[in-house]
Amino acid sequence: MKTISLVLARYEISNPIFMKRNFSILLLFFAFSAFRPVATAPAVVKIYSEELKLYNIIMQYRKAYNLPVIPLSKSLTYVAQEHCKDLAANHNNTSISGTCNLHSWSQNSRWSSCCYTPDHRFADCMWNKPKELTSYDDSGYEISFATSTEASAESALNSWRNSPSHNQVIINDGIWKNAHWNAIGIGIKNGYATVWFGQSPDKEGSPVSE
Numbered sequence: 001m002k003t004i005s006l007v008l009a010r011y012e013i014s015n016p017i018f019m020k021r022n023f024s025i026l027l028l029f030f031a032f033s034a035f036r037p038v039a040t041a042p043a044v045v046k047i048y049s050e051e052l053k054l055y056n057i058i059m060q061y062r063k064a065y066n067l068p069v070i071p072l073s074k075s076l077t078y079v080a081q082e083h084c085k086d087l088a089a090n091h092n093n094t095s096i097s098g099t100c101n102l103h104s105w106s107q108n109s110r111w112s113s114c115c116y117t118p119d120h121r122f123a124d125c126m127w128n129k130p131k132e133l134t135s136y137d138d139s140g141y142e143i144s145f146a147t148s149t150e151a152s153a154e155s156a157l158n159s160w161r162n163s164p165s166h167n168q169v170i171i172n173d174g175i176w177k178n179a180h181w182n183a184i185g186i187g188i189k190n191g192y193a194t195v196w197f198g199q200s201p202d203k204e205g206s207p208v209s210e
Contacts, residue, residue: 041078041134047207051186054153056107075136076185084189138200145175145193156193
C-alpha cells in the first residue's frame with residue numbers, strides 16, 4: 001500500500017488529471033482492501049472439567065486479594081484452547097522452539113504465525129489473537145504453562161503464583177494494577193495450560209460447561 005501511495009503521489013505532481021480520473025478507483029480499492037470477513041468462534045465453545053477447575057481456583061485466589069470475579073469468556077476460552085492445541089502439537093518442533101517462548105504460534109493453521117522472543121518485540125502477535133480468531137474486539141493478554149507431564153489446574157496456578165510477572169497479571173499488581181479484567185479464557189491440553197485476560201466484556205457470552 002505504501003508503494004502504491006508513493007507512485008500516485010508522483011502522478012499527482014506530474015499529471016493531476018490522471019489523479020482526478022482515478023480517484024474513484026482508488027477509493028474502491030481502499031474499500032475492498034478494508035473489507036474482510038469477521039472472525040468468530042464456533043457457535044458452541046465447551047470448557048472442560050480441568051479448565052473449569054483452573055478458572056475456579058484462580059477466582060478463589062483473587063478473592064484472597066479482594067478482587068472481583070472475572071466472567072468466563074467464550075471467545076477467550078476458544079483462543080486459549082486453540083493455543084494449547086497448537087503448543088501441544090508444535091511447540092517442540094523447530095517452528096516455535098528454541099528462543100520462541102510459549103506465547104509463539106506455529107505456521108500450521110489459519111492464524112498469523114510468530115516467534116515470541118523474550119524481548120517482547122512481537123507482543124502484538126499475542127495481543128491481537130482474540131481479534132484475529134474471534135469477534136472479541138480488544139487485546140488479549142496470556143499467561144502460559146508447560147510441563148513434561150499432564151498439565152493440571154493446581155500445577156499451572158502454583159507455577160504462576162511463584163512467578164512474579166505471571167502472578168501480577170492474575171492479581172492486578174505491578175504494571176497490571178490499573179487493568180480491569182472483564183473477560184477470561186482457559187485452555188488445557190496435554191502438558192500445556194494458557195489463561196487469557198481481556199479488559200472488555202465478551203459480547204459472545206460464556207463457554208458451555210462440559
